Amino acid sequence: EPEVTQTPSHQVTQMGQEVILRCVPISNHLYFYWYRQILGQKVEFLVSFYNNEISEKSEIFDDQFSVERPDGSNFTLKIRSTKLEDSAMYFCASSRAGPKYEQYFGPGTRLTVT
Amino acid sequence: GQQVMQIPQYQHVQEGEDFTTYCNSSTTLSNIQWYKQRPGGHPVFLIQLVKSGEVKKQKRLTFQFGEAKKNSSLHITATQTTDVGTYFCAGPRYGGSQGNLIFGKGTKLSVKP
Numbered sequence: 001e002p003e004v005t006q007t008p009s010h011q012v013t014q015m016g017q018e019v020i021l022r023c024v025p026i027s028n029h030l031y032f033y034w035y036r037q038i039l040g041q042k043v044e045f046l047v048s049f050y051n052n053e054i055s056e057k058s059e060i061f062d063d064q065f066s067v068e069r070p071d072g073s074n075f076t077l078k079i080r081s082t083k084l085e086d087s088a089m090y091f092c093a094s095s096r097a098g099p100k101y102e103q104y105f106g107p108g109t110r111l112t113v114t
Numbered sequence: 115g116q117q118v119m120q121i122p123q124y125q126h127v128q129e130g131e132d133f134t135t136y137c138n139s140s141t142t143l144s145n146i147q148w149y150k151q152r153p154g155g156h157p158v159f160l161i162q163l164v165k166s167g168e169v170k171k172q173k174r175l176t177f178q179f180g181e182a183k184k185n186s187s188l189h190i191t192a193t194q195t196t197d198v199g200t201y202f203c204a205g206p207r208y209g210g211s212q213g214n215l216i217f218g219k220g221t222k223l224s225v226k227p
Contacts, residue, residue: 043149043157043202043217056207056214091156102147102159103215 002026004106006092012112013082021077021109023092032075033093033103034067036060043091049075050098082113116141116208120218128226133190135221137203144206146179146186147215152199160188160201193225 005024013019025032034046048055049067057065066078075094079086089110093103117140127133137146145164149157161170163179163186170177176189186203200220207214 042219043204045207045214045216048214058214102162104159105149105156108156 002104004092004094004104006090006106006109008109009107010110010112012114015084015113016081019079019082019111021079021090021092021111023075023077023106024073025075025092025094026104027073029094029096029104031055031095031098032069033095034077035091035093035105036088037091037108038088046077046090079111082111084113087111087113116216118203118205118216118218120203120221122221123219124222124224126224126226127193129195130192133193133197133223135188135201135203135223137186137188137218139184139205139216141208142183144183146183147204148177148186148188149202149204149217150199151202151220155199157202190223193223195225195227198223198225 004026007022011019032049035043036046037043044060045058047057047061047067052069064080068076089108091108092106095101095103119138121136125133145162147162148160150160151157161177163177166183167181168179174191178187188201190197200222202217202220204215204217207216
């Protein structure tokens with residue numbers, strides 16, 4: 001069964017550094033998402049991406065965040081200057097279409113900012 | 115702003131007992147989705163409910179969507195240790211599109227063998 005994959009599984013970075021989290025969505029899916037989950041808390045929507053542009057973003061997704069689909073398979077989340085509070089699990093998800101279809105989540109990247 | 119609330123936050127049951135988690139939205143939802151997250155894992159889609167009053171079953175799991183499309187429940191009959199995890203409900207953000215989901219805080223289920 002096709003899966004969403006994410007790399008790395010764990011990223012440790014120093015405050016102020018840039019990080020890029022990578023995702024490979026399921027190949028025939030058209031919508032891509034990033035979520036984050038602070039340890040023990042709920043899953044929070046960051047951004048959705050369709051047709052090579054951002055469809056929606058939450059208030060969490062400020063100027064420090066950006067997303068890109070650099071080629072036909074990868075979908076990346078960049079955090080320009082990490083803060084301690086960016087430490088969380090970041091999940092990528094994809095779906096065949098919009099809100100009427102289930103989202104398939106990747107295994108996540110645990111980001112630790114020190 | 116729009117909120118999706120779940121109760122209880124935690125539920126500890128003996129294996130074989132039933133379990134129910136409740137989800138309430140501050141706004142009417144076009145659909146509601148349920149996800150399960152095992153400890154250390156990622157959310158896994160369980161089901162989507164779309165119609166008012168809809169009831170769907172998956173083996174020992176029964177999902178309901180309220181008549182007003184603002185609340186939902188997940189009931190597990192005769193829990194097993196494999197049911198352990200956190201169960202999240204999620205609904206599309208009101209006025210949003212493209213799958214911007216608002217998740218509840220989840221109900222963490224532990225099952226004592």
